[in-house]
Amino acid sequence: MEEVLEQASLARRAHWLVQLRWLAIGFLVGAVFVARRILDIQLHEQALYILAGIILAYNTMLHVALRRTDRRRTEQAGNALHRILILQSTADLFILTGILYFSGGIENPFSFFFMFHMIISSTLLSRMQSYIQATIAVVLFGLLLLLDYTGLVQHYPLRGFAPEGLHTDGRFVLGYWFVFATTVYVVVYLATSIVAQLRKQQARYRNANEQLQQKDHIKNEYVLRVTHDIKSHLAAIKSCLDVVESGLLGPLNEEQTDFVERANHRAEKCMHFISSLLRLTRMRMTGHFDRTCFPFKNLLYDSFAAIEDRAAAKRIAAAYEIDPAIDQVCGSEVLLEDTLTNLLSNAVKYTPDGGKVILRANDRKNEVLVEISDTGIGIPPEEIGDIFNEFYRASNARETVRDGTGLGLSMAREVIEKHGGRIWVESGPEGTTFFLTIPKDSAIS
């Protein structure tokens, strides 16, 4: 897993370098053209264009080679990728030296561009490889200066830009090369050190994250086992109470009925809580659910219908504004309906008699935006960040409705996020609005 991930990011960077090189070719051709034709600087135009052609050729080859390694995610492909990175980096150094040779050598300040290569090598290659690249740069540039100085090769001066004869001034050449070499090594030293620190930190984070995930998994397993056990006992309790309550074992007097009903009611609440917890935990663990495409408008109407009576009983004016353009949504119909019904029933629960609850839904390009507003008790501002947490219940919610589970909103968030959507809330003294976006065709994450 780690190996592949590392490889994927290496591959991305290798592609990025190829992209940069296309730009560099354009820049080179442009610079040569401007220098020669507009600034009237003497340089070996033809040779430089040929060099641009060479870069073009090997960049194309690299592009093809990378495409090929992309398709293989094996260790060999990883090694091949590494070789390609070293190869292109080295090729760049040779080409840059060639360019400098045909455009003045020491007279050409573009020798600074070696530093780009040093920084790139330091971030992509190992520390050792980076120093090897630095040494190649220092030797190549040194060789260029030396050959120019000794006159063993022809010098192509940058006439019209730099004073002539710099390349034969021994002290200047040596000094220039010395500063060049130290700069190259210091740059590589600094860049590799920074990168090493970052990598170490990254590894630490990754490690911590893995440990957290592991712990979370253990927690979920535990919750699953415990809740399932509780659920089977509860099922038995309820089955027995149901038999008594139904009067099959003989009639009950009023008081007996009342108490059995209470016990049954509490068992049912507990059952509901356990079922929610099981569903939430299972979703966290498996991370998948049945996905179908269905008319979302119907789901909105159904969720609304589910709370209409409860709202009417509290004389709450419940209304909906549903955009007729809303059509199909792909996802889990059951979970999405549960989520909406749950948010709507919260709105009714926490809105005093005579208040208002509105369900709004708007079609937006790739998603549906749902808003559920109420004129209820609101959420204290300092608690708004916590309400989506498991088992959290806002202080005023606890006072209003005693036996909530604190799981509804964390479930809602889990469902919406699994669909690739977002859920957030705005709340003030005049009421609360929950917003959800649901992508129409979510690749479920």
Added chain:
Amino acid sequence: MQEGKILIIDDDPDISEAMTVVLESKNYQVSVARNSREGMDRIQAQKPDLIILDVMMDTPQEGFTLGRQLKEDPKTKDIPVLMVTAVKEKTGLDFKAEAGDETWLPVEEFIDKPVKPQILLEKVGKLISKRK
């Protein structure tokens, strides 16, 4: 009046007894088996008109295995099976609440535990009358 023979296969004695009381109130003849082996024996001996089968018995999915076996055997494949389950969340299987998916689990009906007496009688009545 004899309404029909029902076999409950469930390892939870409280639940099976509660179901027995409910079913006997409508004059069904009820017997109980604690696991699938005992269930198989009873099926051979009593030829029930309906089997109420729990999914989780000694081993998870024991009920599923038995359900499939019953439907493969020509002698038992016509006996309707009502599967009772609290297992949904545990196994992560998402089966339809209504009639079982014939292709992989050939049972006639699924209900969630705990079963309300009224619902149990309704489903049982429907399955038995269909058979007659």
